[in-house]
Amino acid sequence: MLPRKIPDAMIGFEHMKKLSRTSPSRIVLLIIDGVGGLPHPQTGKTELESARKPNLNQIAKESLCGLIDPVSPGITPGSAPGHLAIFGYDPVKYNIGRGVAEALGIDAKLKPDDIAARGNFCTLDSQGLVTHRRAGRISTEKNARLCRLLGDITVEGADIFVLPVKEHRFVVILRGEGLSPEVGDSDPQQIGLPPKKIEPLSPQAQKTAEIANEFLSEARTVLRSEAPANMVLLRGFSRRPDIPPMSEIYKLKPAAIAIYPMYRGLARLVGMRVLPAGDSITEELNSLNRYYADYDFFFIHFKSADTKGEDGDFRAKVQAIEEIDSALPGLLSLNPDVLIVTGDHSTPAALSMHSWHPVPFMLRSKWCRPDDVTEFSERACQAGAMGRFPATEIMPLAMANALKLDRFGA
Amino acid sequence: MLPRKIPDAMIGFEHMKKLSRTSPSRIVLLIIDGVGGLPHPQTGKTELESARKPNLNQIAKESLCGLIDPVSPGITPGSAPGHLAIFGYDPVKYNIGRGVAEALGIDAKLKPDDIAARGNFCTLDSQGLVTHRRAGRISTEKNARLCRLLGDITVEGADIFVLPVKEHRFVVILRGEGLSPEVGDSDPQQIGLPPKKIEPLSPQAQKTAEIANEFLSEARTVLRSEAPANMVLLRGFSRRPDIPPMSEIYKLKPAAIAIYPMYRGLARLVGMRVLPAGDSITEELNSLNRYYADYDFFFIHFKSADTKGEDGDFRAKVQAIEEIDSALPGLLSLNPDVLIVTGDHSTPAALSMHSWHPVPFMLRSKWCRPDDVTEFSERACQAGAMGRFPATEIMPLAMANALKLDRFGA
Numbered sequence: 031m032l033p034r035k036i037p038d039a040m041i042g043f044e045h046m047k048k049l050s051r052t053s054p055s056r057i058v059l060l061i062i063d064g065v066g067g068l069p070h071p072q073t074g075k076t077e078l079e080s081a082r083k084p085n086l087n088q089i090a091k092e093s094l095c096g097l098i099d100p101v102s103p104g105i106t107p108g109s110a111p112g113h114l115a116i117f118g119y120d121p122v123k124y125n126i127g128r129g130v131a132e133a134l135g136i137d138a139k140l141k142p143d144d145i146a147a148r149g150n151f152c153t154l155d156s157q158g159l160v161t162h163r164r165a166g167r168i169s170t171e172k173n174a175r176l177c178r179l180l181g182d183i184t185v186e187g188a189d190i191f192v193l194p195v196k197e198h199r200f201v202v203i204l205r206g207e208g209l210s211p212e213v214g215d216s217d218p219q220q221i222g223l224p225p226k227k228i229e230p231l232s233p234q235a236q237k238t239a240e241i242a243n244e245f246l247s248e249a250r251t252v253l254r255s256e257a258p259a260n261m262v263l264l265r266g267f268s269r270r271p272d273i274p275p276m277s278e279i280y281k282l283k284p285a286a287i288a289i290y291p292m293y294r295g296l297a298r299l300v301g302m303r304v305l306p307a308g309d310s311i312t313e314e315l316n317s318l319n320r321y322y323a324d325y326d327f328f329f330i331h332f333k334s335a336d337t338k339g340e341d342g343d344f345r346a347k348v349q350a351i352e353e354i355d356s357a358l359p360g361l362l363s364l365n366p367d368v369l370i371v372t373g374d375h376s377t378p379a380a381l382s383m384h385s386w387h388p389v390p391f392m393l394r395s396k397w398c399r400p401d402d403v404t405e406f407s408e409r410a411c412q413a414g415a416m417g418r419f420p421a422t423e424i425m426p427l428a429m430a431n432a433l434k435l436d437r438f439g440a
Numbered sequence: 441m442l443p444r445k446i447p448d449a450m451i452g453f454e455h456m457k458k459l460s461r462t463s464p465s466r467i468v469l470l471i472i473d474g475v476g477g478l479p480h481p482q483t484g485k486t487e488l489e490s491a492r493k494p495n496l497n498q499i500a501k502e503s504l505c506g507l508i509d510p511v512s513p514g515i516t517p518g519s520a521p522g523h524l525a526i527f528g529y530d531p532v533k534y535n536i537g538r539g540v541a542e543a544l545g546i547d548a549k550l551k552p553d554d555i556a557a558r559g560n561f562c563t564l565d566s567q568g569l570v571t572h573r574r575a576g577r578i579s580t581e582k583n584a585r586l587c588r589l590l591g592d593i594t595v596e597g598a599d600i601f602v603l604p605v606k607e608h609r610f611v612v613i614l615r616g617e618g619l620s621p622e623v624g625d626s627d628p629q630q631i632g633l634p635p636k637k638i639e640p641l642s643p644q645a646q647k648t649a650e651i652a653n654e655f656l657s658e659a660r661t662v663l664r665s666e667a668p669a670n671m672v673l674l675r676g677f678s679r680r681p682d683i684p685p686m687s688e689i690y691k692l693k694p695a696a697i698a699i700y701p702m703y704r705g706l707a708r709l710v711g712m713r714v715l716p717a718g719d720s721i722t723e724e725l726n727s728l729n730r731y732y733a734d735y736d737f738f739f740i741h742f743k744s745a746d747t748k749g750e751d752g753d754f755r756a757k758v759q760a761i762e763e764i765d766s767a768l769p770g771l772l773s774l775n776p777d778v779l780i781v782t783g784d785h786s787t788p789a790a791l792s793m794h795s796w797h798p799v800p801f802m803l804r805s806k807w808c809r810p811d812d813v814t815e816f817s818e819r820a821c822q823a824g825a826m827g828r829f830p831a832t833e834i835m836p837l838a839m840a841n842a843l844k845l846d847r848f849g850a
Contacts, residue, residue, distance in 0.1 A: 068809055076809075101848055102451050103829065104836030105459070108849035121849065122451060131850030380807075384847050386840040387809050408809060412825045 041426065043279050045438065046118075050281045055367035055432040057282075057327045058318070059424075061116065062354055063109075064336025064377025066389040066408055070344055077335075077344060077379060078390065078407040081351040085358035086406035089371060093392035095403040096416025098424065100375055106386045110134075112374030113296050117329075118280075118425030119273060126299075127211065127268020132201045134295025138193055140270050145204040145211050145238060148266045149192070151176060151259035154250075158224050163217070164198040165259040173200060176259055183248040188241050202264060204242070210235035215265035216246055225263055238267070275301025276327070280429055285321060287314045288331035297329055311353065315360035322364055326432075330361075339377030340384075347379050368395040368431045370424065371406065388418055395431035451836065453689050455848065456528075460691045465777035465842040467692075467737045468728070469834075471526065472764055473519070474746025476786025476799040476818055480754055487745075487754060487789060488800065488817040491761040495768035496816035499781060503802035505813040506826025508834065510785055516796040520544075522784030523706050527739075528690075528835030529683060536709075537621065537678020542611045544705025548603055550680050555614040555621050555648060558676045559602070561586060561669035568634045573627070574608040575669040583610060586669055593658040598651050612655070612674060620645035625675035626656055635673055648677070685711025686737070690839055695731060697724045698741035707739055721763065725770035732774055740771075749787030750794075757789050778805045778842045780834065781816065798828055805841035 041049075067077035100107040100115045101122065110131055111121030126134075129146035140146060151173065153162040168176075173194045180192040180200075188206030195201060212235040216225045225246070230239040242264065253260050276284045278301070286297030287307045294304045305321050307314050311332055318328055332354050338346035361369075376387040390411040392403075401415035412418070429435045451459075477487035510517040510525045511532065520541055521531030536544070539556035550556060561583065563572040578586075583604045590602040590610075598616030605611060622645040626635045635656070640649040652674065663670050686694045688711070696707030697717045704714045715731050717724050721742055728738055742764050748757035771779075786797040800821040802813075811825035822828065839845045 068807070097825075102836065103826075103833045104838075104840040104845065105451050106840065106845065106847040108847050111849035122455065126850050128850050385807075386837075386845070409811070409825075412811065417827050418825075 041438070043274060046279050046426070049435045049438060050279065050429060051434055051436060052281045052326075053432065053434050055326065055434060056322070057368040057370070057428050057432050058330065058361065058364070058366040059116070059328065059370045059428070060330045060332065060361070061113065062332050062335050062351070062371065062373045064339045064375060064384065065351070065373030066376025066378070066385070066387050067339065067347065068378035068380045068385075068387065070380075076408055077339070077347045078351060079409065080344075081348045081355065083351060083355035083406060085355045085362065086351075086371065087404065089369065089394055090392050090403050090406040090410065092400055093394040093403070094398040094416055095390070095392045095401055095411045095414025097388035097408070097412050097414075097418045098372060098391045098421040099388050099418065100421045102420070103388075104386050106384050107375045108384070109292060109374060110296060112421075113293065114300070115421035116372065116374060116424050117276065117300050118422055119300065120422060124271045124273050126271065128266025129201065129268040130270055131292070132195060132199070132266070133193075133203065134299065135292040136193055136195055136201065137291035137294060138201060138203065139298075140203065141205065142270055142272070143205070143209065145209050145267055145269055147202045147242075147264045147268075149200040149202050150217065150263045151198045151200070152225075152261050152263050153258040154225075154261045160218060160221050160223060160225065160261075160263070162258060163221060163263065167197045168259050170194065170196050172259065173197060176253065176256060179252050180249055180262070183245055183252065185241050185244045185248070187237060190245060198259070202245070204238065208234075209238045209241075211238075211267045211269045213239045213242060213267050215263075215267075216242070217263035217265040225261065228264070242267070270299065273300060277301050280327075280425065280434070282327040283325045284327035284329065285325040286329045286331070287317050288329070289314065290331070290333055293331045302329060311357045312360065315357055318361065319364065335373070336377045339379050340382055342379050342382035344379035368393065368428050370428055372424070391416065391424070393424075393427060393431060397431050397433065451848070453684060456689050456836070459845045459848060460689065460839060461844055461846060462691045462736075463842065463844050465736065465844065466732070467778040467780070467838050467842050468740065468771065468774070468776040469526070469738065469780045469838070470740045470742065470771070471523065472742045472745050472761070472781065472783045474749045474785060474787025474794065475761070475783030476788070476795070476797050477749065477757065478788035478790045478795075478797070480790075486818055487749070487757045488761060489819065490754075491758045491765065493761060493765035493816060495765045495772065496781065497814065499772075499779065499804055500802050500813050500816040500820065502810055503804040503813070504808040504826055505800070505802045505811055505821045505824025507798035507818070507822050507824075507828045508782060508801045508831040509798050509828065510831045512830070513798070514796050516794050517785045518794070519702060519784060520706060522831075523703065524710070525831035526782065526784060526834050527686065527710050528832055529710065530832060534681045534683050536681065538676025539611065539678045540680055541702075542605060542609070542676070543603070543613065544709065545702040546603055546605055546611065547701035547705055548611060548613065549708075550613065551615065552680055552682075553615070553619065555619050555677055555679055557612045557652075557674045557678075559610040559612050560627065560673045561608045561610070562635075562671050562673050563668040564635075564671045570628060570631050570633060570635065570673070572668060573631060573673065577607045578669050580604065580606050582669065583607060586663065586666060589662050590659055590672070593655055593662065595651050595654045595658070597647060600655060608669070614648065614651060616651075618644075619648045619651075621648075621677045621679045623649045623652060623677050625673075625677075626652070627673035627675040635671065638674070652677070680709065683710060687711050690737075690835065690844070692737040693735045694737035694739065695735040696739045696741070697727050698739070699724065700741070700743055703741045712739060721767045722770065725767055728771065729774065745783070746787045749789050750792055752789050752792035754789035778803065778838050780838060782834070801826065801834070803834075803837060803841060807841050807843070
């Protein structure tokens with residue numbers, strides 16, 4: 031009931047490193063992406079309240095429940111901050127730049143000093159002014175061909191990798207000595223203007239800005255006859271945050287099972303081993319069973335609740351929740367010492383986007399103090415014993431319930 | 441219920457500036473001053489629980505409810521921190537000095553470098569010792585006459601303005617180059633001592649201390665035959681805090697409707713446009729209707745719940761709550777996209793003063809996730825989905841519900 035500080039401030043990683051210890055107990059963290067919702071105007075019930083979900087409700091009965099804020103009240107999290115907070119990292123401190131996020135999204139392996147930028151193919155008119163910032167959304171195939179052309183550009187001082195994403199989007203990775211992410215964008219963010227020159231934002235970024243500008247100059251030559259994709263715009267130059275791995279903070283051996291590359295990339299960023307995931311929740315849980323003896327922390331990602339929410343399809347989101355519920359016996363049979371079910375943010379079908387609403391949470395273990403919650407839903411979890419709390423508190427709770435934390439102080 | 445850091449720490453203004461965007465939606469913030477209370481010994485019901493307030497209760501049914509701590513649990517806020525917190529400013533960081541608060545209270549327009557001090561007329565005996573710190577509470581008329589005398593004092597290095605407040609209280613404003621608020625008080629805070637010499641508290645405050653001491657020396661001459669008001673005491677030298685305007689943080693065009701000067705001054709301090717308020721809640725709401733198209737954020741201040749609470753008049757405070765309830769249809773007819781009703785602090789009639797008790801809060805919008813609260817009261821709001829939370833989280837929530845915030849992170 032009392033407003034508390036987030037644990038990275040209250041019990042920081044330095045303390046957590048000292049308190050944590052290895053033990054045979056296992057923690058399973060199931061993230062149902064975008065699980066929180068809003069009431070349907072006809073029924074007054076949210077997607078979770080509308081779904082038939084006997085397994086999730088049974089877990090709720092045996093769990094400590096609550097509602098999490100991934101970032102803070104009112105703030106709508108992207109996928110990266112939503113997940114990082116649950117993994118225990120202050121999502122404001124460990125902010126992921128756009129270039130890095132895009133690279134994670136295509137499973138590109140970034141080295142610690144690599145600089146990644148998000149690229150768009152765009153259209154310039156004869157005077158060099160941007161007439162379309164997405165080059166009319168060219169096909170992914172054309173994108174791949176143009177990225178191969180750009181990949182042949184060589185600039186002294188860095189290796190340059192150009193990796194296609196989808197439609198007009200790609201990633202540029204600069205690899206070399208003495209680079210810095212502190213450079214501006216070339217994307218003018220509106221049409222009718224020329225692409226901007228990349229400016230260094232600090233003295234040590236001079237070299238990076240020169241390399242990026244030379245790449246852009248070459249790109250213009252290479253693409254000159256490729257209208258509408260006759261130029262590129264770069265933005266969000268960034269480097270992997272210097273993030274301490276979970277093995278170091280919690281002495282865990284963590285593994286991730288996720289179908290989508292973005293989530294595998296995030297897991298890798300915090301030091302998780304990425305396991306095979308197949309392409310369905312059943313295959314994900316088969317993988318969990320197969321590797322269960324080899325790790326002591328498992329992050330399992332279930333995507334489609336978010337996808338259907340973003341589609342604005344209330345009924346399909348309800349079905350996605352029912353799908354994960356039906357698959358749960360394949361997880362429950364392992365009887366993990368600590369089982370956590372939550373989401374990285376809400377994605378109400380009514381809004382068709384990520385939202386700021388807090389997310390239902392439950393933690394089941396032999397040692398949790400269960401509350402009176404009997405259903406996994408927004409309204410029911412709000413009355414749980416955890417109340418509403420910052421997602422960064424989940425990991426200390428998980429570790430405690432796994433009996434993997436020594437006591438603090440004499 | 442809400443364990444969280446205040447947003448100015450977690451999502452600071454730097455982030456908020458990037459996330460916020462302008463849109464046509466409108467936010468209306470109604471502050472019922474001192475609305476929170478304590479149970480009446482006979483009935484066990486608070487002022488809010490005793491009032492007939494169908495409109496407030498109807499809003500509660502459609503709202504997300506909770507209890508706010510303006511500063512932090514146990515801390516009784518003055519009016520300035522109570523309001524600043526609701527406007528999104530950390531009230532500890534943006535502390536308002538006593539001199540500035542007094543100047544705001546008479547609607548004095550302070551320039552950014554002006555130094556304001558609170559003044560008291562006092563009585564000195566023949567040995568120059570203070571015998572009465574308030575000069576027997578002289579009349580406001582006499583105060584005004586003596587301030588005119590003091591206003592004729594000229595001191596090299598600064599323009600000096602002396603503005604009467606009420607009874608023995610006045611404000612001195614120093615305006616000039618190279619002044620500093622870092623000087624001590626002349627008020628010895630007890631009788632039987634002489635007024636203190638004003639001491640510079642930092643080297644750059646030397647000039648200000650000299651000017652203040654010269655003013656005090658002249659004041660003693662001017663007032664020598666005005667017993668009991670034969671001298672003045674100064675304290676709380678301060679400067680307007682350097683506070684970023686709401687237009688810059690939230691990209692809002694904010695306006696204030698408040699009858700009392702203190703609240704207009706606070707609103708001006710955070711960059712609100714002060715609109716005509718008349719002298720009743722009905723006239724305030726008429727003004728809201730008249731200007732509704734021209735701004736996208738409205739702060740409406742209703743004072744008398746606090747006044748009656750400070751009078752210790754339980755029944756009159758109940759009536760004040762019923763008065764604002766009756767006036768509400770004039771606000772509800774506008775159907776603002778986001779409507780917030782709360783108070784800047786509690787003023788229980790049982791205590792006859794501001795108190796530390798958390799304050800009922802409700803936020804209604806198309807996109808809030810309503811809870812099961814059906815009444816606007818301390819007890820009912822405590823069970824709301826927001827639980828208990830810091831008042832500084834209100835603005836991010838308001839912005840989110842008005843769909844005026846982009847998502848955070850990739």
